[in-house]
Amino acid sequence: MSEQSEYVDRARTLIMDTLNQELAVVRLELEARVSEHFYVGHASNIDPHHVTTALRELKSDNLIQRVTAPSRGGHQIETIQPANRMNRSTAIDRAAARKRALYAKYTGWAQGTVRHPQGLIGPAGERAVRSAILAASALQPLAPGFGEVSTVLGVQLSGPVDSAGFLVPQIAGIPQAPVTAIFEVKNIRGWIYPQSPELFQVLSKAVELQTAHPNLPIVPILVCRRAHETTFWMAKQLGFIVIAMERQYAGTAMTDEEVIDVRNGLDFNDLHRGTGPSLRVQERLQGPISQNCAEIAETWRGTSTGLGHYFAALKGKQRSPQRAHLMHQLRAASTKRGDRGGW
Template sequence: MVRLSRGDWVALGRAAILDLLAEQHAAPLVELEARICDRSWKDRHNPIDPHLLTIARKELLAEGLVDELVATTRGGGDVAVFHLSPVQRGMARRISDAAARKRLLIARWKSWSRGTQHMPNLIGAGGEAVVHQSLLTSAAYGYRVLQPTRGEVATIYEQPVPGGPLDNAAWLLTMDPRTQMPGDPYLVPIEVKNVRHTLYPNHWESYQLLHKAAGLANSHPRYPVLPILICRKAHYRARQLAKDLGFLIFETHDQYVLPSERLQLDHVEEVRAELGFADLTVTDQANPRLVDWLSGTVHREAPKFATRWMDFGRHHIGIYAALRDERLRWRQRTPWLEALHAAVEANFDTAGGWAPSEEDEPGLM
């Protein structure tokens, strides 16, 4: 198989964007990524990394082949949609109608993730519910969930969790398979990021977990800590970062929505079909893949990853505190990530191929 260059992937991204906009007439960024980055576009090639699709989109905008139309939704938020440019004769109305429809669907989806006066945060709560039920199902494999009835953990060791409450936490009790004697327990802090965008090393979400986990490990170094991040999708560079620092990532490949009497399932189906969110899933039940991972992979990897975290990862709490700040723009975050990357290189033979680059900024809502 021929290995494609970065330029090849950008060219494929350009072609896919143009083809998609010709078909859909208008599409927001999250739809472009859902249809081109989450899966193969019309089975023509493998999914394209979001940061490469961003390069392709910026090139098309700069060349005037694609234009951006920003308008305010009923909920008061600005939503940008993209369409082909220049607008061909007879296409203006089709583009306008398609853009209005996509903005309505985006506003609906965002209402589930942000919550309103009449509707809770169904996406955030949905991810946390699935993880909590999966942990409870895994109890037979040595997990003692700290808050079996609600999940969220605000205190550990009779003290507030440093950096704020965790989405979940458990003690992992291990056993030597040969002697059947109990092994060391691991404290497992868990954060759930049930978001649509693919997580990169520069995104803030990972560092919220790492900041809290470092605080717990530094305050009680006698007990090994094994941080776990659960998200919809993580870029391979984020997984390399996890290996270097000593934490685990599980990708659900689903975005969960908590069942609710106020949630109209036909609205969910419209968002799923018309925005390409094929993985949008209404459930609060355990994920069998996550249960298998917790009962197998985590047990096997716990000694290696917890050792790396206790020996190295936990000592960079200041960097994690800075990087968890959602307000920092991409370029403001890069120096902190460079410092973390340099620390890995100074202590180990390699730093996993996740060196930050300003060219690698993926598009976000």
């Protein structure tokens, strides 16, 4: 049995065990329960892409069903349920209604409402990162409080970046040329993979900046809740930075009880009320990023010139054969120039 098959088989077993216990789950809850726990006797956890494959197989085998129904607020929400409903139909329906209600509440925080059109979770993540940058005292801000900026180094970007500033590396105590760092914050539940469009949103803006200033050191930085290990490999090879906060800040507009209810009910164990600062971001900025930013910027300069033409097309969220083909081309071009690949 291949390693991939072993992971998928483990995922199938854990999914069915979870469904027999919970009776109904939403997709992101299932990823949290299966992919974000340590299982005794195994060297590594089961990543979300294995969960995706396992779900596809279980659906094909008629062992699970996907049921979409409205929550109390009117949101159409899909739950994953066991196909075998014998002697538990009422319990499954009640569990599904409960999960839809919890997920509708979370979705309101994440995607926005009439009262909070930008949502609560996204802005909370941005504030957690900005306060961490301030606490790190490693950058000079481009805007007061490291706020959102649309123009960097005189370049009007295609969209604003969440924060930007200047790092001044030192060699033997001697200040070197400042490195321009641009930040995008994606405080989302889903893991960031090498093909994730959220990643290419910051990379495409960094290409715009590097193209206008080919001789200046520039480093794009993506901050997210979680990233797959292959994304970190990609970052090292292409010359950008990914910081996984491993904590999802929800803001302060809700009560502690509401957050605990959603966290426990959907197993979103890293969901917390508040706005930071993110200690992970602070530690990375005070340590390896400040020490290695010039080297990273030099790698990024080569990437921007040689591979950057792929990035703008990959920032869209559509799934298509063309997008998959572009990712294949990007990986091939990266390998051709001597990168180790693996992402």
